[in-house]
Amino acid sequence: MALQPFLALAAILFGLGLYGALTKRNLIIVLISIEMMLNAANINLVAFAHFLPKPNIEGQVYALFNIAIAAAEVAVGLAILLSFFRTRDTSDVRDMNSMKW
Amino acid sequence: MGTTMHLLSFSDIWRSMGPEVIVIGGAFLIMLIELLLPQNKRHIVPWLAVIDVIIATFLIISRFGGGILVYSSADYVVDGFSSLFKILILLSTFFVILLAIVEQRKHKLPYEYSYLLLFASGGAMIITSGIDLVLLYVGLELLSIATYILVALNRKDGRSAEGGLKYLIVGSIASATILYGLSFLYGVAGSTNLGQIAVALQNAWTSDSAILFVSFGLILAGIAVKISVVPFHLWTPDVFEGAPTPVTAYLAVISKAAVLAFMLRILIFAFGQKYQDWWLLIAWLSVITMVVGNFGALAQGNVKRLLAYSSIGQVGYLIMPFAAIGQSQNVSNMWQALSSMMFYLFAYALMTIGAFAVLSKVAQTRGSEQVDAFAGLYKRNPWLAVMMTIFLLSLAGLPLTGGFFGKFMIFLVAFNAGQYWLGVVLFATSAVAFYYYFGILKAMFVLEPVGDEEPIRAGGLLQVIVGLCALGTLYLGLIPGPFLTVLNNVHWFG
């Protein structure tokens, strides 16, 4: 098994996540898509941890930290979303347009 | 690594990250106090935060100039620049909390902002000293997450939540991008320690240059989003408009300062080997940022959005030294570039916070953030008008102010690096900026007040904030000597 397939997978996942974040209309799905991007980065880190000439655990630890932070981020995101939903009664990205120009 | 690992002693922790401990630990403590205090006593909470900031600041200042301390086991370094960044961060936090106290008297922000600000600043301080990817990233996220919340903190204003959400989405994507870029860095170097990465990269450039360039690009792009470099800037005005004014000031100053420190560490330290190749890329980013920022502000009627665009323009100035470093002939140029950026950052912090402080007062009494709200301010409150004039002139880069001298130094950097055109663009765009800064000036001095002519009564605290900021702005413009001496003597690890 080689490193590249994992990196390629991560790249594709990153792209998909980005695509979701930029096209999905539901704010929650947008947040999930961002999580996918983070997952892609984690795949990278873990894969590197595995395939480095001197395998080291740092990548895995890094990934763990990321998971924790991502969870926090999601929590905050959902909280703000709820607050937003409460005032606007919508969770459509496109309705976040009261401030422009 | 791993074999020579040893635990940090508490004294090491105190010596290396004492201020951070005070700030973050203080935040925890204040959080607890806030929970325990009865509702009617909670107004002292922000003052506790202020005290905390002051203590931390004094600690840094007392240790200032102590040379470079490197804690390899903690991947932590205390050098002159990180200390200056921390002073800047704490100073700005100090003003922002005070401004929030003023603002709160009208808006009833939840008191949680005080320790959220401390957490954010703690994260920012970590960024300035960390030399480990994990540490840097966690610090960055602490800062980011805290600011997402802060932006959305004003629950009575729907725009606040919207701004918070926008900031969160953009910020998370940027974080993910940075992280993705960092992961490649780790993959190539095999370590998360910047020092080791720098060493490893020296050999890796020949074999893995493509992936390193990609990594560099991704990190740069992510950073660019966070400090709103064009074309990654579009979120800025919206979020600035939505956020409570103190938080806007915080975003404009501290977030950007911390991310600039991040940029300094990662891009110059880790990628330093090839940095000379990048300067043109950064130069162009700087140029379009200056141009777009300043032209974008031309047509703005909302002062907050105007200041947002203006801050975009200022970022263009701030990253210009990065470009100039790439062309530096010798190491002295790099010192010059760093000190000029540092100088401008201080000036920028003071004038921006000051301007937002005045704006918050004006917007409060007038119920509008439009330029028209400033009409006749000189008649309604000459003090505020004069102070605002100082900030605006400084932002516009007129002499006697820190803004001018900072730009001037950046200008010298560009010239010294032989990049005259960069310097010319810098001042040419600031000449364009005259139009909108002087538009506010005109409103204040020339136009008659619209509606009521009642004098605006600024509270003592606001006057203190504004006065101190103005004093600092003038000090940096009139007597920059002492601060320049400090800058000349600081050293940077890397």
Added chain:
Amino acid sequence: MEDVLLLIVVIPLIAGLFVLAMPARSHGVIRAIGLIGALIPACFALAAYLAFDQRQINLQFPFTTTWMSIANAYNSLTLHINLGFGVDGISMPLVMLVGVVSTLTMIRSFKVTERVKSHYFWLLFLTMGMYGVFAASGIFTFFFFLESTLVAGYLLINIWGGEKRHYAATKFLIYRGLASVVLLAGLIGLAYVYASTAQAASNSVFIPNAPNFLTFSISQLLTEAQLIHIPAASQDVLFLVFLLAVLMEEAFVPFHTWLPDTHEQSDTGTNMMIGGALMKIGLYVMLRFAVSMLPLGLAHYATWLAVLGLVSILYGAIVAIASKDWRRLIAFSSISHMGLVLLAIGSMQEIGIQGAVFMLVSSGLLTALLFFTVGAQADRTGTYKIENLGGLSKSLPVISGVMLVAALGSVGLPGLSGFISEFSLFVGGFAAFPTLSALASLSMILAAFYLLWAMQRTTFGPANQALPDMVDADVIEYVPMVILVALVVLLGVFPGVLGDVVHGTAQAIAARIGG
């Protein structure tokens, strides 16, 4: 005597702060402080003028103190920035001019009744700025004062101006702002190029004050300009930069459109300050930096300078004919006159340079006088439109008479200061560009045409029935008129009082540019 320049610059500022401390309603006190704040520096300036050593060509009355030091500014050398003042034969007359114009403006502004406090503050601030610009002996000091004039000018136009004052003020701001930016680029570029040349040459040439090769001191740069020659290519580029800045700053065609608008919208005091002193900065920059320090650049672009000058001369003169507003007419007239200076500078002759200073001073005085009288009549008639006036000699004999003196002075009548200025400039011009100068001399006819035609329609002829009853000049108005007329006549009859001061420096510059 060493600190006299510092005092000259600082006193208006102090007076301005005093004004700010006064209650807004005590107009009398404010006016008195304003007048004193302008008069004392003017007296100092006069003292300096009288004490000026004509044989010495270095900057005199030097005052220098290190303001700040920037490490590693040039390679690893430290740049010392000074707060410095000093004058030579070019700047001394201009400092004196600022003294005269500012004092008289203060008197004229007794007429201002709206927002008196701010008005005096900004006038004093502008006065400080203009003193500083002309007296500065350091690039940084110079630039700092230059920008301060920008703010003061902007607000003076914007608050006390006419109907379209916002537009005019913005135009003023953007044009002069851009000009100062370009200028700054030129100034710093100059310093850097001199630094690198000085460093390269320091092995073979003794350079005083080495090894601080990067210097912002004007006197040091002037010294170096005599010792070393920066490469011709750099000179050309820098000269172009300065030229661009000067074209905008001094409102040369085609960058001139802000000046008529500015003058048309400003009130009389502001016009006196702008037309009388502020509008001399651009050409002062030209003489001080571009000409003195970039001789090869000047030589390379001399013909262009002359052509640009000619264009401004003729364009300004012709458009002035069609001007319907007195203030626009004066603005175009001054564009035309300044074009002549450019032409003469292009000639690279000593006489041309001497004439340039003469013209700056003379045109300052005459423009101030013209604006004053035009303003005085407009105070009474309520209009600046030439077509609405007529026969003012009947009701306003004194003002009309002085107006005529000013107009004739602008036309270049001998016995008034304009003549010797024009004459020197033309001698310089003809020495190098006979054809262009011959074309330029058409402006003498055109100037007579537009000014006297305007006079004919304003003060001559039957009185316009629509005009209100008017009272001639009052005591306060006599003072500026008498002083300005006296000075104009003095310079016209005894040009030596100015020429002796200018001569040595002009000679030194001419020696540098090989004229």
Added chain:
Amino acid sequence: MIGLTWLVPVLPLVAYLVLLFTGKRMSEVAITTISVLAVLIGFVISITVVSSVAGHGPYAPVVYNWLTFGPTTITMGYQVTNLNALMLLVVTLVSTLVFLFSKSYMHGDERFSRFYQYLNLFVFSMLGLVITSNLLELYIFWELVGVCSYLLVGFWYFKPEAAVAAKKAFIVTRVGDVGLFIGVILLYLGTGSFDFTTIFAHLHHFSSMQSALGAMGRDAITHLMTVQTWVTISALLVFVGAVGKSAQFPLHVWLPDAMEGPTPVSALIHAATMVAAGVYLVARMFPLFQASAAASETVAIIGGVTAIFAASIGLTQRDIKRVIAYSTVSQLGYMMLAMGVGAYVSGMFHLMTHAFFKALLFLAAGSVIHAIDTQDLFEMGGLRKYMPITHATFLAGALALSGIPPFAGFWSKDDILTAAFDSGHYVLYAFGLIAAFFTAVYIFRVYFLTFSGTYKGSKHPHEGGIAMTLPLIVLGFLATFAGFINTPFAPLLGNFLQPNGPVGYDPPANWGLMAISAITGLLGIWVAYSLYSGGKRADAFAKRMGILYQLSFHKWYIDELYAAIIVLPVVTIADGLQFVDRYIVDGAVRLLGEVGYAGGVSLKYSADGQIQTYGLISVFGIAIVLIVALLIGGVL
């Protein structure tokens, strides 16, 4: 007394200053006394100066340093030469008389003192012009007299015609002045000096001018120039100045209009002194013109053409002052003709006699106008019996002008004609002769229309007071007898003006030519008599002349021509350029501003509030950054 020469111009200046500060409160008598005394003392000094000079020859200049001017120093000062002394005498004499005359003429005018101020200032300037020692100083006074002329022509500024005429006088002479201005500069550049003596000395050593010419090498024109052409050009430019001031064709148009000024002004400035300054200038610069045959020839031709051209217009004008004004132009043409053909003494001689008889004619006309308040010839008539003194003196002046022996004009004019003929300028001689004929016709036309026949006006005419008649009498005397100072039998003036041997061309007496010119004058008088003394014949004659009459009456349409080819285009161009300035130059500026602002607006609206749009743009940004990064790295 020669040491006091400087007082001559200074006294009127003092008088001017005194009147300037105290004139408003003074009585008319006091004002007149001061003024007349100022010039009268000057006159007395002048007499002594003339006598000194006659014995001593020219004195060295007395100069003071005025201004360090490049490598040289400009000096100011005065110099007494024979020519200057003569001019001093003429100017002070005429001034004294005109000052005296003005007392009555301007009596009651509310700006009486202002009038005398201006006059004094003028006399100062004129005398300064006369005795100056260098060319620049001459130019300075040259302009000053122009300004005084402007002020005095526009003295009655509330009359629109006066206002226009004053401006026109200034601007038209300004055209000439600019020529002189450039001429002065060219001479300075060539010789390095403004002093007459130095300049003239250099004209004989071209080498220094050659090097100056070399220094001007940057201009294409100078490549084509030799020193000779330079001298010629300088001389021509100086002459252009003279053309403007002396109202020579084609710059003559201002002088007739200048008659809008008070009549004493016309007499002093626009007949006797200032307009003669052009001639004086040519005389003063005579060596320069001698150095260039082409320039001299031009002077002669212009002079000759002007003489006949102006005379032809004078034939038909209805305004008494205008007729005399055209006569002045014509006579100045004679003087120029003299200078052009080299007849230095003749020109100056005619200048002097002309000053007397033309001042006389103007003052007499002024006396008439003062008496009957009209200037229209056809409203006068029969004044002989009301105003005997005026009539007699006018007749003397008219005879002098017509060149009837032995009146002053005969001798001087005949000298000129002789010189023209002798020097081979036959065409110009013919011009001069025809002009002489015209002269006699128009002046006697005036004479007959004014003094003969019956009075047509309503106001009762009478002589003015002694202040008016005394000057007339003195001038009448001079007009009659002044010619005898330079008759072929006793060329006193010629000797006086040429103490160091002959200057220019002094023709021998030619009895035949004298007879011809005398006969021509008489013929002219006869024609005038037959046409105008008896009523209707003039009209019939005018009809018969048809187009010629129209041309003459409309002054050959020169004013209209100028209006059409100079004034109108200039004003049109100015309007056009004003439009260009406002809408194209400034329009471009505003457009640029608008474009910038529009850029701001478009940037403003690019932030559409949609976070995903921002993200998309950022994605492209990232892609670009990556591509650039890879390109920089040389990977792509």
Added chain:
Amino acid sequence: MFFGLPITGETIAFFLLALIIIVSAVFMLSLTNVMHMAVSLVGVFLGVAGVFILLGADFVGLVQIMVYAGAITILMVFSLMLTHRGLGEHAVREVGAMRGTTTFAGIAVLVAIVLYAIRNAQWPGNTTALQPFHQSTVTLIANAIFQQYTVPFELVSAVLTVALVGSVVIARKEE
């Protein structure tokens, strides 16, 4: 050989997991029914966990399953339900084709560049061992966290606290 890789158990496992991840991700992005989205989301997260385990990071994989596939997914679904009237209905209006294509193109360029760079890099040779570490990853991770990464670890607690407090402050109802 499969894409230049020797066909081994690992390879097969990898491609299966990759297939699951990508297909789930695509489904999640293209489906409109919220419940289906949730299911595919779990697919993605589980797939990623599988990859982690395949890479010898069993602990990380476990955490991934618990945090992502468990906690976060549930949080998401709850939020979806909170912000929607019913579960079955169509979530929201979807993006326009134009915007979708542009976005896709931009991202495609991005990903293509990254893939190109990945392909061109000289990565270290194959590691045959499934588990390259000689100790349990948990031990290693624990050591790392408590020695090398103490500071970040402490900081994460701050991050979580901030998130907790912040979420509460923002999401609680107005008092």
